Amino acid sequence: MKSDRLLSILLLLQTHGQLAAATLAERLEVSTRTIMRDVEALSTAGVPVYTVRGPQGGIALLPGYHTDVTGLTADESRALFVLLSGSAHVDLGLGHALGSALRKVMAALPAPYRFDADLTSRRILIDPVRWRGSPGPDRVGPDLDAFQRAVFADWRLRLRYRHGRDNRVRTYTVDPYGLVNKAGVWYLVADHKGEPALYRVDRARSVTVLTEPVRRRDGVELAGTWEILRRRIDDLPAPLAVTVRVRDDTLALFLRVHQADLADPDQVDSPPPATQTGWTTVELRFRSLFATQTLLAFGPDVEVLTPDEARQVLARLAAAIVARYELPAAGQ
Incomplete structure (x- = not known):
């Protein structure tokens, strides 16, 4: 619907500032010409939107035009962006609705909270579907705090980790992408020597947060890496x-x-x-x-x-x- 698209344009501009017409068209899956007509409609309705010409140009709102949601604490803002896995929303037919809802919430958040909320959405995932044959969650020790510190501060981690397949304890230095709660069981998604790997938090015998920046692969995020690792396990024969x-x-x-x-x-x-x-x-x-x-x-x-x-x-x-x-x- 056009009204929903107009609101989406307004919220994207509030969140990101100036955006190219082509970028808006890609985000909203319409043509650039449609975006320009929508911008004209917004201007006619009294929204202070304007275009900047040239190679560095785009579409923007006049400074100061925004609406904040009051009453939200920083932790509450972060909590809103601890998301269910994308596959869960797609399965329910809510993939597009999720993206639209997040744009609206992000644009309405007080500016100081937006970075933390966006970071949370890229570092924490909730997947409610239990793996077949899984015995369910173990108790989680205090080391979950150490995992969180590393994930949000973008530090490397050193783990002493007990493997379920042979019960042996090995030591790894890993580069975290984030944490996933899979039906009550917490997992760390990380790179080990440049390859994606999955570690159950409750199998860590010790966790050391290193004061070394993570060395993630360029362009790789938690959601995509989790999807790869999840499929590897789902494709195994049933126990x-x-x-x-x-x-x-x-x-x-x-x-x-x-x-x-x-x-x-x-x-x-x-x-x-x-x-x-x-x-x-x-x-x-x-x-x-x-x-x-x-x-x-x-x-x-x-x-x-x-x-x-x-x-x-x-x-x-x-x-x-x-x-x-x-x-x-x-x-x-």
Whole structure:
């Protein structure tokens, strides 16, 4: 609608000052000629808008023409710009509405708050969709404050980080783009040696904010980097849920060895009490049926209960092992 476009032009000029007609046309997805007609309409309506000719020219409002929203604190202004991920708005058909709403809010904010609000929108994302197979949020320690300081001050970070896949702790120096809250779980999106990487905040064993400026790739922002990393994980095969029973006298060792496969990693630090039957049921997640063969290392002390496909895979492997050892050794 033309009225909405006129308001958008006014708010963009309030926010950015002078803008080229071509820039406004690109932002609003119309022709430059349409923008010039809209500027004439605004002027006729009494809005003090004018054009500047020449290579450095453009369209601008007379200085001092703006409207502030009063009563907003700096923190409240920042809170307004902690956004849901763009994909969530697109899925709901609200992508264009979001852009329009943000322009209106940004233009109406008191000038001293605009920088912080804009920075927040580029450093924090909220993605409400939970990853399939994810066990949900862990408790977040006080180091989230350190992550925030680095993200908003544009400093590098040094992490001692425990990997979920093998439980090993490694040290990284990273260049943060921002923080993402994925269904209650906080992640740091950063470059490591120039490549995008994702780190769960609750797996950081220590965080040091370095007094070195970040070394981000030119033109790369949080939203785009998050989309790349999110797709890498979403495109992985769905985890295979496997239920096993483990002898109680082997349980502690089993939980340590298979910590990366546990549906509930907290069982390592708080194992279930011994049972009257002498067996404890444990829920695991594997990337494939083939990966379940590692369970054979525990021999008869571990039994797969479900799914039947995993039982069949292990039965075939066990039969092949028995057959191998029933034959004479090679060379005899």
